[in-house]
Structure formats: structure tokens, C-alpha cells
Amino acid sequence: MKQFMDKDFLLFNDTAKKLFHESAANMPIFDWHCHLSPKEIYENKQPADITELWLAGDHYKWRAMRSFGIDEKYITGDASSYEKFKAWAKAMPYCIGNPLYHWTHLELQRYFGIYEPLSEKTADKIWEEANAKIAAGGFTPRQLIEASNVKYVCTTDDAADTLEYHKLIREDKSFKCKVLPAFRPDKALSIDLATYLPWLASLENVSGEKIDSYKKLTEVLKTRIAFFAEMGCRASDHGFLYVPYKRATDTELETIFAKAINKEELSEYEVDQYKTELFRFFAKEYARLGWGCEIHIGPMRNNNTKMFNAIGPDTGFDSIGDRNIAEDLSKMLDSLAVEDSLPKTILFCLNPKDNYVLGSMLGNFQNSEAASKIQFGSGWWFNDNIDGMREQMKALSNLGVLGKFVGMVTDSRSFLSYPRHEYFRRILCGLVGDMVENGLYPYTHELEQIIKDISYNNAVNYFGVE
Secondary structure, X not given: OOOOOOOOOOOOOHHHHHHHHHHHOOOOEEEOOOOOOHHHHHHOOOOOOHHHHHOOOOHHHHHHHHHHOOOHHHOOOOOOHHHHHHHHHHHHHHOOOOHHHHHHHHHHHHHHOOOOOOOOOOHHHHHHHHHHHHHHOXXXXXXXXXXXXXXXXXXXXXXXXXXXXXXXHHHOOOOOOEEEOEEEOHHHHOOOOOOHHHHHHHHHHHHOOOOOOHHHHHHHHHXXXXXXXXXXXXXXXXXXXXXXXXXXXXXXXXXXXXXHHOOOOOOHHHHHHHHHHHHHHHHHHXXXXXXXXXXXXXXXXXXXXXXXXXXXXXXXXOEEOOOOOHXXXXXXXXXXXXXXXXXXXXXXXXXXXXXXXXXXXXXXOOOOOOOOOEXXXXXXXXXXXXXXXXXXXXXHHHHOOHHHOOOOOOOOOOOOOOHHHHHHHHHHHHHHHHHHHOOOOOOOHHHHHHHHHHHHHHHHHHHOOO
């Protein structure tokens, strides 16, 4: 029997162990997609306790606690920090096979030096030991980022964001990690949601412009993109249940926009027309600037209306959508490629049934502008587990060029999430190690460099941050 989560965790043969320990383990981290708060990074406050670090805002853990049967009081309610921690500890042993079990113990090991499994029985001891370490210092956001060997962070920022905290962080030369904004204009695209008009008002406020037409909207958004570029932005991000493709004329777009600001109902077709053309506008700007365009496809959001009304979005009530995505996605990419306006693009699918859809789509639009210009994003959200990441990389290796893969992201709001990169690297080395041990690939010095590149260098080169 193997020891629980020892130094060779997930490394089941000698090649995997050698690749991880000698090539992957010590590479820096480029976290090119996350949801960390630049305000929290700038303010750099000492956390009160491990509950604040671990459970505040972590809807992955909240979902597991609900599935275990814990009352909402101990999840997002008014229970004390100790009570919430104890509730999480009680659920922990039952999360057999869940990546949360592995992430929790990687974080306890790497940041706190605690190797004892978390449970209701060990909760009090771990609570006291972890909080004593926090009180002794070293757990502010910047300290955790630097201790994790993170060189670059791309936050996720709305098109109407002032980026004031990015400015302040950039002015502080004592902090070595570069915190860059990433342009996330989902609210600009969400013309069908109740949030659209309030967001439009915020865009008017930050730009000082009255936005009374679709043409004016794109003019203002172009100035926002330029501002993000000045602030060091190298990436954009879009979330779609499905990528739409319904073309529209300028006249039709003006009509759709006018209906929206007059609070008239839009048809699904009109919404897709608006999203199609506005996304194409964004993509052309990204291509011009050399940005990477991340497209996250597949989440069904806020499925539980009662809980959405009670505690809002991003609280653990999202799941995997099930759409046929290939045809319209291909048309969208092709419409940009024929105009020489297709940016570097990273395609993520939330539904694992689409691994081979996206894995094969990549090859349609590659060219020499960048190595693997069209990327297949790492196993994401419900797929950032052992099976999900292996299956994503297996699809990529079968259909594309695994050696130019840009690797893992945390996709997290927690400053303790960086061991997810270690988790990914162990899975990567395990997968490649299996190939070598089975005679499917030779062990060479070049392979060692490829593992280093997937861990860090490929992303640096792809986004052009150095």
C-alpha cells in the first residue's frame, strides 16, 4: 500500500517521478486565468483564520458541503469561523476521489506543514495549528503568491473596471509578481440579462461618454481595450453556454441595441445576432493587439432560482450544459480567419463529451503566427480532476501537439490554490511517464525541456509577457 499523498503522489513509475521531481516541480507559475481580487492583492491584509483563507468564496467546497447535508448556516450563513471549519472537516473524509480532498491536503502540507488527514476528529488540532501559523505571519496575499513561486497573475476584470488596484500594484516595486488585468466583457455581451442596463450605466460613468447606439458602444469599448492594453493586458476571456453564430447588419444591430435600452423584449435570434457581432468586434481587436482569447464553453449558471434569490450568483449552483457546439463555433472561427482577424484562441469545454470536438477543431485554424495558435484549454471546473485532466491531455496528444500546450490555471478566488498547478504537473508527468514506460515515447533531454515548457514557458511565450 502506498503512503497517503507522499512525495510521489500520482507518480506511479520511475519515469513519472524523474520528470516531475527534476523538470516540473520547481518551475515558476504563470496563473493566466484566475479570479483573484486585485484589491485584496494590493491591500495585502493578514487573514483572520484558516476559514477566511479556505472557505470564503469557495463555491467548490460549498457544493460538497451541501451534498454532505450540511445546513447553509455553516456554509454561507452566520455561523462562526470555527463552526464553518468544523463543518468542512466533518465532510472531508467522505469526499473520496474528489479533487477537493487532494487540494485540501496539498494546501495543508505545502503552506502549513500539516500531513495529518483532515476529519472531524483532527479538526480542533488542525484548526489550532494552522491558525497559529497564520498568526505568526506569512499568509498575506502577496506572501502566499511569492511563496508559491508565482511570476505572473492575470486577474479577470470587467470592461468597465477602472483597474485602479492594478495601477497601485504596478507602482509597488517591492512586489515581484506581475499582476496583469485580463479583459472579461461578458456583461457587455449579456444583452439578454437584467444586469445589462446597469452595466451600461457603469460603462458610461467610467468612460464619461453617453452610449446611445451600438456604434457608440463599440467606440467606447475600443477605448477600454486600449486602456487595458496600456495596463499590460495580454489576455481576454469569454464565457458562453454555446458560441453563437447569427450574423447581423449594422442596421439590425442598431435596432437590437435600441430595443434593449428601451427595455423591449428581444428574441433569442436577436440576442445571438448581437453576441455574434460584438464578439467578432472583440476578436478583431485582440488579433490586432496580439492578445490571447480564452473562450470557456458550456456552463449552465444559477440553476437554483431559490438560492440565487437568497445568496446571488457564483455560489455553487452551476453545472455542465449539453449543446452541440461544433458547427457554430467553426463558423465563428472561420469568419474571423478569412478576414485574417482570428486571434490566438484557447478553447475550453466544460462538457467532457466535447473534448474531441475541440481537440479536432484546433487543427482547422493553426498557422505560423504562434506555436499552437489555437489551444485546447486544460481540464476546467468540473474537469480539473485526475480523470478530467488526463482525458483532456489524452485528447490533445491524440489530435494535436501536446508539447506546445499552455498548461494549467487555478481558475480560483483563493490565494491557497496554487498547489493545483502541482496537481496538474503530477498528472502530466504521470501521463507522459506511462507513455515512456510503455515504449510509446523515448526518454530524452528534449522531453525534460518539454515538461518544463508545458509547466511554464509555453504560456509565457504564448501570451508574450516576456
